[in-house]
Amino acid sequence: MKNQGYYSQFGGAYIPEILASTFDELETAYIEARDDPAFWQEYLDLMSTYSCRATPITRLDNLSEQLGGASIYVKREDLNHTGAHKVNNVMGQGLLTKRMGKTRVIAETGAGQHGVATATMAAKFGFDCTIYMGAHDVARQRPNVFWMEQMGATVVAVTEGSQTLKDAINEAFRDWVTNMDDTHYALGTACGPHPFPEMVSWFQSIIGTEARQQMLDRTGVLPHRVYACVGGGSNAMGLFSGFMDDKEVELVGVEAGGRGRGSGEHAARLAYDDATIGVAQGYKTYFLQDRDGQMQDTHSVSAGLDYVGVSPILSHLHETKRVRFEAATDDDVVAAMQRTVRCEGLIPALESSHAFAQAYLEAPQMSPEENILINMSGRADKDIFTVADAIADPKWRDFIIQKAAAYQMENLNG
Amino acid sequence: MKNQGYYSQFGGAYIPEILASTFDELETAYIEARDDPAFWQEYLDLMSTYSCRATPITRLDNLSEQLGGASIYVKREDLNHTGAHKVNNVMGQGLLTKRMGKTRVIAETGAGQHGVATATMAAKFGFDCTIYMGAHDVARQRPNVFWMEQMGATVVAVTEGSQTLKDAINEAFRDWVTNMDDTHYALGTACGPHPFPEMVSWFQSIIGTEARQQMLDRTGVLPHRVYACVGGGSNAMGLFSGFMDDKEVELVGVEAGGRGRGSGEHAARLAYDDATIGVAQGYKTYFLQDRDGQMQDTHSVSAGLDYVGVSPILSHLHETKRVRFEAATDDDVVAAMQRTVRCEGLIPALESSHAFAQAYLEAPQMSPEENILINMSGRADKDIFTVADAIADPKWRDFIIQKAAAYQMENLNG
Amino acid sequence: MADQSKPRATPQDAPRATPQATPLEQYIRDKRAQKDLLLMTHIVLGYPSFDDSRRVVEDMVEAGVDLMELQIPFSEPMADGPVILKANAEALKAGATVEQSFELAEKLTAEFDIPFLFMTYYNILFCHGVEKFVKRCTDIGIQGCIVPDLPPSEGAEYLDAMHAANLSPVHIFTPNTTAPRMQTLDQNSAGFIYTVARKGVTGKDTEFSTDLADYLQTCREHTRLPLAVGFGVKSRGDIDFLRGKADIAVVGSETIRVLENEGVSAVKPFIESLTAA
Amino acid sequence: MADQSKPRATPQDAPRATPQATPLEQYIRDKRAQKDLLLMTHIVLGYPSFDDSRRVVEDMVEAGVDLMELQIPFSEPMADGPVILKANAEALKAGATVEQSFELAEKLTAEFDIPFLFMTYYNILFCHGVEKFVKRCTDIGIQGCIVPDLPPSEGAEYLDAMHAANLSPVHIFTPNTTAPRMQTLDQNSAGFIYTVARKGVTGKDTEFSTDLADYLQTCREHTRLPLAVGFGVKSRGDIDFLRGKADIAVVGSETIRVLENEGVSAVKPFIESLTAA
């Protein structure tokens, strides 16, 4: 273990001693894979046959016209197998796990998206699989739990702490420190100890590499701004990395504004002023924490952005001002989602809808000659319980109540 | 209107007089589009930017090995936008609707898949949209109804007849005979009056055209057998059409065997002996009907195959023996679905799982040098209520009961 | 066939029999010589029961109806609106068969001295065997058929059999029907032409307006046969409007609605309210 | 630094002080001259309350504990198992702050004549300011720190401050730790080396076996410092096993488990049961 994996002051690997050699092994495997062109080719082949890469770019014809400013393009990560960009990272780590000769994978999950992707990868590669998920999230996201279990994964409901994503991460580390010999921890976002932020960003860079070329092919020019939502930061890093060296392209990361600035109920680490630098979950970054360094409860309508920390690489890009950070509130996000569904027939995940909300705010101020690109990191149709609750659909409630009554009746009848 | 659209004795256009000119107009528009290479190009562009065509071919590495016979490949229509092959047809008809200058689309839907696809197309093209859906199906498939409504479609619960797919079709025709001037009826499968069977098959032929080339690129040879489930027949016609002229490729259509041969509870029109030739819903084909010609109740675990009729083109191919028809029972289908999920990380729709079930039965008898191709017409993750019921998952029931209790509490509290 | 060189028929003209007039057409022309507007009603056989169907027919005939459509129930009545649709479904649910419909129809033609037509969907004929079906019609005294989902292009076997039997295959003119198409339909029809007064299925409201008068005028110009007007006729006012513009007023869904809401015994007074001079 | 040319220390040898021995190391060596195995216990400050923490410390000292780890609660104790995890969470829920932990620690070091170490996660130091934290330790008489998520590679500032203050930064050897890595850790440590007897988090069972003896032998070979053994020590038998193989037995989760199940007053008898000669 060396002191490395820093992006200005952010990053590092603050890990229990027992994982030191596991991280050395992981880093070695990662570097060897990165330096081996055959590995990336294998990865590309897998992603183009098992998922549908390259995912397309869709122009929002109706909303571009309605909003009357920039032309809006969308990178369609929602079309991936399992419905989100998460699978890019997971399949890459699956190949790496195979390379390291390990036979079991574990992962944390918040909304369940990364859990489903990991369980899928495990089924595909024949690995044993355990997914850690906050008990609150297990209760909220049963459909995802259902599919993980169908894939053969063991889903552990984490009853510690706030029972959400960060606690699931802690619990996954606790598993790992016991089972590191045969187990790889497939962390789901560009956070955690080095080399995860860099490695996850590398796998996700497939998004940006494709998107840059696709925008050039489609419009002849680079987009003026690109938008991505930021939870841990993996989809944002994935898209942004394609445009990092194109100084003329403005990169906009959109965090969960929850109930708004000053409400204390949000997950905006970089866009608002509430976060401070700290070290937790194995890395140094901006965290929503109190003065003692205790992590605080966060809030977002989207489970996938509801997280206390953020990719150290994004904290760095925030400080260097290469990326502009904004936050979208729950209400604006739900409105942006509904608008996108109704006007374009696309169903962005609530996470992704943060990027849409910010883009819709800015597009009208831009000229029709300009193009913007939004990362649609996932689709919302798996989050129907959350979405139906967010918009308080009475018919959905009636349906659930009736369905429950039918189940209770069957239970009674044996 | 001419006497045409026949495939040996099957097909035709048995329509109310009031639709005669509407069908003339539709047929003209269809023929013009078919003869206009720019139209197909526009269609391909749309499908490759709005959906993710070409959809890939995935090899089932684990199951090919486990079953120990033919190599199994899968055409991934589940990766399409909205999660099934239905969108191919719908987008094509959307372009045609625009060409005809109409501003409203209607459709029938069983499981809801075609309804969601049509509502999506309407949102994308800016059409008004009404979806007819049997009241039974509305109750069973609330998630799909929810999304259709979010897309701005009006969903009409059809309370007539058996309250399922065929009744929804009748009801859609009733709407059409009133509103044909501004309305196009986007029929969802390769059934109904001419030119629907041919036109829908044409749009779906994108599947087979891609798949044939992909199999050649991937394996160097044509597959020995290809499998597709058969409801109305659109995904089957789509895939089969790519191999129709390759006499050495055996085409296998798999119908809903429900509770099995002789049970009277199935929807196997061609594989079992219960169906006879009749005329209903505007076309002549094999129907599950009584001696008077009254349509009978059908049964299948998958709403999308639970239909009394079948594409007249498939009836023709059945008689000429170009296509072999089999039926898979509910139990085998659920088992095949679960096996595919667990061993490969793919989640085939219950409809598609019929094709998987039959392929799994036959693959072990074939040689490892042979290849087979299964059409994965859709993904099951939207059908979680049905799937959870089909496998009677107790945790799912508990979840729904708890969710309902929470809603009831909130209702009480105002 | 109509002689196209003649001056246009005006609605005021009493229709003249065409050369090969079927018994049904002849009946209508004879009756029209006495009455300026005939009344045709419609029932679904076996709804709510075959006994009730018989009673309703009796009442209708007594109330002065001139001819009747007897609908053989079908499970997929795609051209019918909610009222008739439900009647079809209920009849089938109660076990109605095609054979029972034949049997009742045979009794009715024997007992009542007005023409009866079958209305049903093509699958009923197809599954029975088209020729056999037409022969049966002849045998039991049915004078014509309306098969709304069988355009002439699909109906060669049916048309041949009907013409051979001198029965009347009735076709439908709609507000969408073009002039050439009207001619085709006319050529393939006998007895009368059924014009539907608006788009849509049975049982919905029609606006009885100048547009409708113009439309009927156009229909008249394109057929040599008497004209019936259906879809939405339900009151004395509607009937009065049609007088002089058509030969037959068809009351369909409204009778069933009355039957459903007020019972079998309410049908007769309802029909009387329409026909009373 | 340990003189690498010396013959290997055997477990039987009483450890000798290294040239720059910290007061903590010196204390351990002195105490070991009298006792063949020292006992270190662990509590979470503020759990269930700061008053209780004080009482437990008092009881433990009376029961003969030789040194103590005081864990400053942290919201993300990634290296701790369920028992200590819960204690952290409960302490925080009851409002425990870092300042209160300092205050209680200051009282404890004043009142009781054994060395106290802080155990906590790096963020607590980082947010407080590392140098300030170390200075505060000095001021309140804390003799060492265990920071399980701070490897030496990330801990330059911390190590510099600790060494400068002559405090003991304690690092951990695990069954996975390679020989070169042990040397690195040894070089960066003072006071003692904490060896964990198995993989995993705190509070789970360890098999006290020949493997363990071999492992401890290896640890001994790679450090000049006294050896503490933790993770899973919970009975008189475990302690007897360690006698002669290590210098310090650490009882961590088990005390908290006793406290939790049987109350504060049960802690003393439990510790006495472990230490009674």
Ligand SMILES: Cc1ncc(COP(=O)(O)O)c(C=O)c1O
């Ligand atoms: C669809 C989707 N988008 C975005 C995120 C946020 O993660 P990240 O910031 O790592 O892209 C998630 C996490 O669950 C997600 O499911």
Ligand SMILES: Cc1ncc(COP(=O)(O)O)c(C=O)c1O
């Ligand atoms: C996923 C899927 N597959 C198959 C079908 C059956 O339709 P078809 O036979 O037209 O392909 C449906 C119909 O809803 C479907 O949703």
